[in-house]
Amino acid sequence: MITLGFPRMHKEENEKRDFLPDFFQRLKVEKGEFYLEKGYGSKMGISEEEYLKANENIKFVSKEECYKQKIVVVLRSPEFDEIDIMEDGSTLVSMLHYPTRPTRVERLKSKNIFGVSMDSLRNDFSExxxxxxxxxxxxxxxxxxxxxxxxxxxxxSKDREVINVTIMGMGMVGLYAARAAGKYGNKDLNNKMAGFGTKGIKVTMLPRTITGDKEEIIKELKKADILVDATTRDDAxxxxxxxELIAHLKPHAIILDLTADPYLVDTNPIGVKAIEGIPTGTLDKPVIYPEDEIYNTIPKEVKTHNRRTVVGCNAxxxxKPEECMYxxxxxxxxxxxxxxxxxxNDFSLENDDFFNRAIYRATIEYFEKHEK
Structure with a gap:
């Protein structure tokens, strides 16, 4: 029987997500043994007994033993010291973010690990x-x-003007952000503002032709009450x-970071965020105010003088962990x-199976041939 390891994620205290028992119940028909890290599901109030009831082929073991299995499945990418525990030639299914994590790609390649990046799993229409x-x-x-x-x-106040939500990026993250923002102006949804008779929400989505035009982007920044980064970049x-452009935002404006791109100092040039000088929020600290000490962790070559309240999270x-993991x-x-x-070696673009092709698109081999 093939063995699968499911380690927990320990990056933040408020990281509670583990796969639910129903996921393992569906997998019980497969010839596999499932090694879950001790305490798996406990932060969501799920007991070991619930997992064992769902699948009798589950064993609770140490984190190290989970990483030694043939296939390792964990939502957020492991740290390098955890990758080093893995067996050469094993498989890692995780959010690996190849385009913005070149050193991670090299570490996986050095151990001949078959990476399947969840964020790169795409169908035949690139969705x-x-x-x-x-x-x-x-x-x-x-x-x-x-x-x-x-x-x-x-x-x-019923006398205020409309609230302007300005979204950079027109992909699915941006489109969903626009839809979510629009509900705050909908009186039928019984939201907090509706009872005060306030004016609604105006959502503006900015394509690259605007975000790349300094004169036009300044005009948009001056109007924004919430500035949303939902961009994807070819060059991180x-x-x-x-x-310097952040100074054009209203003093009360909120910067919403949906991409959560990190600052990467182990590359040359360094990897930066789309909006210069904002910190990266976490599950433990998703709201960052202008005088927060976290600004001291930003690389010194990045300018941070102009600041606004930043709402961001790397996860x-x-x-909402249960909803997410279901x-x-x-x-x-x-x-x-x-x-x-x-x-x-069975995965390729020529395979007749829909999911087989999707898995191949999530591999390092495909990334380096077609995306890099």
């Missing part, structure tokens, strides 16, 4: 298969409006919004099923 757009955009917009209600003095070493769907479990089931049944 993501494992994704929680609502959990990212919806949670982010909700938190951004909560902070705006504190910083904007006339937020609940270049800013879209330089720090947005984790705000969705991911449903989406990942056929992927893990294929990995149990097949050899790593």
């Amino acid at each position: 993501r298969i494992v994704v929680n757009y609502n959990g990212t955009s919806g949670n982010g917009i909700e938190m951004a409006f909560e902070e705006l209600s504190k910083s904007m003095k006339d937020f609940y 070493s270049k800013f879209i919004i330089e720090n 947005w769907p984790g705000i 969705l991911y479990g449903m989406q990942l089931f056929p992927i893990v099923q294929q990995l149990i049944r097949l050899d790593r």
